[in-house]
Amino acid sequence: MAKRKIYLENIPLAEALERWWKKLKEAGLDKPLAGERIPVDNSLGRVTAEAVSAKISSPFYHASAMDGYAVRFADTFGASETKPKRLRIGKESVYVDTGDPMPEGFDAVIMIEDVNIITPSLTLPPHRPRSAKRGGRGGGQGWGEEFIEIIEPATPWQHVRTIGEDIVATELILPENHIIRPVDIGALLGGGITEIVVRRKPKVVIIPTGTELVEPGAELKKGNIIEYNSRILGGMVEEWGGEAIRIKPVPDDYDAIRKAILEAIEIGDIVVINAGASLGSEDFTASIIEDIGEVIIHGVAIRPGKPVILGLMNKKPVVGIPGYPVSAFLTFRLFVKPLIYTCQGRTVPPEERIEAKLSRQVASPLGQEEFLRVKLGEVGGKLIATPVSRGAGVLMSLVRADGIVRISAQSEGLAAGSEIEVELLRQKADILNTIVCIGSHDNTLDLLANYLKKRYPEMSLSSAHVGSMGGLMALKRGEAHLAGTHLLDEETGEYNIPFLKRLLTEKKIVLVNLVYREQGLLVLRGNPKGIEGFEDLQRDDVIFINRQAGAGTRLLTDKSLKELGIELREVKGYDHEEYTHMGVASAVLSGIADTGLAILSSAVALDLDFIPVAKERYDLAIPEEFYNSEMIKRLLDIIRDDEEFRSHVLALGGYDISDMGKVIYKG
């Protein structure tokens, strides 16, 4: 099969959407799907496809609204405290429970509290007898007649639920295009409706393509990619009210993919092909769509997500979604979500948006609209947005993100401190319950985040790893509630305090110890290159992996090299920076580098050997204004008193918790 030459375009998003929807409209795809009849009992969350009117009234008979006695209101005229009126039970009055039908000809109810029951032989207390309604005493058979005595006349239909009080037969219960809620189900059933016509759920067939794809849980070989995108997309389809049909991964074979697409068009309302949308050698999607139907757009000026394909086949929308998970997520929201809603006769609910201040500068390419993921936190009344990784392959950036900032194609980026609009990916309330920690990374922070969520499900600890110095600067700018720091002052040999005094003169800071920890050089198990210390970094066959400038670990590296008189340019890999201890450990494990400086717990986690270099103090710097807040108190309670947390920290390895939670310094 010949492969047609397809050029990747770069069409502005608005234009792409306009052209796409114009074609959809021409194909009649801008209308909801036909309805299907289903039992009301199964209709929760579905969308009505036609208006629903009541078949019967509710109540459909006059019913007592109270426990008491049914009477004819005309019989009660003239009753008063001085001239009580007596009505024979079973003749002029009949006991009724709430909900009981009114006896024929009766048109008012007197509450049980307002009657006296009179018997010929004895006077019952004004509580109705259990058996009254069952006829035991009605009608006066047996031992004489009973009466109720009332001291006030009744008004017509008092305490009666008349026919149709709730719903009148023929009345509109639900309009078309209404999303059915639990109360709606009640009203439908009450109005005598047991089946209704709802929009059919659009069937979205998701075809993962790629010879390298394997199902989750399969044994992995180098080159395999775990097929999880179809699960992400399928989950989104369900959240939007559609029905996802995930098919097994199809290998990169033109005919196999063509066959899968043709089958999908038969069974689905929307077809989604995942990956195969860029211009790699196995990217057949566009050729196949062009062969069978029409490619309307191939390439949109967005980042990530550019190689998306929008097409039509046999009057059904076919969308080629890029393979990187973040690109897949974003393009699916932009192009497939409105389709799924339209099929159901719904409009996409507007995303919740919020104003925030950007914590650092972001450059962005001209000519492409960028979707930047950010973390959010409210610090001192200001909402601060901090960008997370921008890699289209970094799914964890989405897992961790609180929102998305759109950077216009006409913009070269955003300055630090910009006021920006953020589309929320999490609930606003959750974001306001987030403690923002910016600074040095330590594995105990992940653990702390988990314990906080365990003890207080509504709270989160968000930590951004920008190094100790970056953390203190964030405190200075009022962008964090606390900062993890382990800055060694070369002159005094003291940790952190000299830096607070120097950098945070205008802020009162409480310094609380988290842990003492061991820093050392990580090497592969068995230390194959025989590295013994920093002096080996001069060797030609040893590649180092560094930490970013401003990290406490970087300062320790520089200090160690200086003491040994090693020039930085002698160290191979000195310019290659990682942002976390685990990043360094991972680089060593995977052979990117032979060694790097990191904490013992990261060596333990990835089963590496560890050459101790220094024991250091790792503290949390907390501005006084936050130190006494409820949020921080809860965090400190866990640090100081949660035995489960503390023993969990010890289990990580390499930590000394003897001062954990202790205030080291105030100033």
Added chain:
Amino acid sequence: MAKRKIYLENIPLAEALERWWKKLKEAGLDKPLAGERIPVDNSLGRVTAEAVSAKISSPFYHASAMDGYAVRFADTFGASETKPKRLRIGKESVYVDTGDPMPEGFDAVIMIEDVNIITPSLTLPPHRPRSAKRGGRGGGQGWGEEFIEIIEPATPWQHVRTIGEDIVATELILPENHIIRPVDIGALLGGGITEIVVRRKPKVVIIPTGTELVEPGAELKKGNIIEYNSRILGGMVEEWGGEAIRIKPVPDDYDAIRKAILEAIEIGDIVVINAGASLGSEDFTASIIEDIGEVIIHGVAIRPGKPVILGLMNKKPVVGIPGYPVSAFLTFRLFVKPLIYTCQGRTVPPEERIEAKLSRQVASPLGQEEFLRVKLGEVGGKLIATPVSRGAGVLMSLVRADGIVRISAQSEGLAAGSEIEVELLRQKADILNTIVCIGSHDNTLDLLANYLKKRYPEMSLSSAHVGSMGGLMALKRGEAHLAGTHLLDEETGEYNIPFLKRLLTEKKIVLVNLVYREQGLLVLRGNPKGIEGFEDLQRDDVIFINRQAGAGTRLLTDKSLKELGIELREVKGYDHEEYTHMGVASAVLSGIADTGLAILSSAVALDLDFIPVAKERYDLAIPEEFYNSEMIKRLLDIIRDDEEFRSHVLALGGYDISDMGKVIYKG
């Protein structure tokens, strides 16, 4: 079985919640349920019961991030435009697609766009050959060696996704108590996790009790009540993440209910008994709970919902929910919702709240916290809340409500114009897309509401029926976008315009005709009392049903009686008022009255006979400020041009649409 005497208390809500949660805590019920292990593929929307860390890194091998050639960066030193460098394909360079593993020893990728491919015999275009990777041309076997030519050196690991770029093995993917979203499923699977431990969904057993209850769809006899409450409650349980177990209705029999409760405690985490919570003769719930376990609270100072029972049996919470649907809904939210969330390790998300202005005065009893249902609409930038029916049995009040206002137990009510806080039952965006129509009722308004939603799913027409005069007053106060009106001026015989001139002097109003319609006296089929006109209302055996003061139909009644010289006190039932035409029709059909004045379509709807009285003009009065708004334009488009709508109006019966949509008056 002896029935114990139970008194209904009146405990303030806050105290009831405090006492209830204190007991729950003592019983260890303030903690989440134990977890269960399930496949990640089925975990959407579930809550993690423990933190989840990655088993493997993602990617778990160094992978190319681009389509291009893998190289050793050291081999590329010195390449420049003037001194290009050639690398043999298959030896110093290897073709890779995005995602392919890096060949052993290679540490950078050069994008396909940045290489020239040189062959001994011909020069290929700079598009990579399909077969390159498949080894067809690798290694130079066959017809000589191929090269790539580059003009820039590579940097180490450029365009390479190194191991753990997305997820590092052992890294925390999700904390405990996290609600799993589609992207989380992707990250878990990518991190090598295929099963996770999530909170078990709490099983909520719902026991409907009542001899009068029948299943929906069953043939109905007087006294039957369709059992729909358990469906409302069950739907709410599902929306909150629980598993609802609805059992068949249990008759009002002490032993039967006792047995059902004992069985429910065996299978459920929470037991809910619906109805049987007040003090009627069949209300056994409290006695049974007291017999087997403990009643903690019986009777809370809320309205509706007072007779709720909060109990404990065998360390499981048992809640008696009142029978009226609105009471059931409200008490379920107050007392059961937090239980369901706690079982899942979640906190109840805060209700969305909004500030609004109350459109009319509301009296409320001292000593009871009232939950008032309101409709909301934004009119001229102000959010207006209008109370709907307060009956605990009127489920439609919940179906139609946009929110709930809490009136404190210390308050005797709220004045018109009060600033109030409303807990939203609908999305805020939907409320802002609502056209507020206050005034006279006509059946075409229901139809119009449906067509608006059909054509514009995001929009709603909310109509409150307060009569023509009430509608004009609402326009005057700026509380409605339009008012339906049919006010006949006795002096001039003219409709509506004299009233606009008199009442709305300071507002410019556009008056648009909706319909001409016939008003007449409704009587049962066959006219059993032989009513011929208003003169028959003097008869002793004829009971009339009236409309409320301010209704156009009431004016027509009064004018007709006056013309005949009939005194109002001669008319039996004159003081009994209904608020809509359908209410009048329903009263006649159900025998509450013998006749009433209403429009022909209401007679058609309920199959009544109709004695014509007058043909009248029914208009929509629209303030000029709203007349040109996008929302009202859409509404008028339907009225003027939607043929389906117009023929539907004619099918209702009794309408003349010759002037429909025509501007009658501007001023």
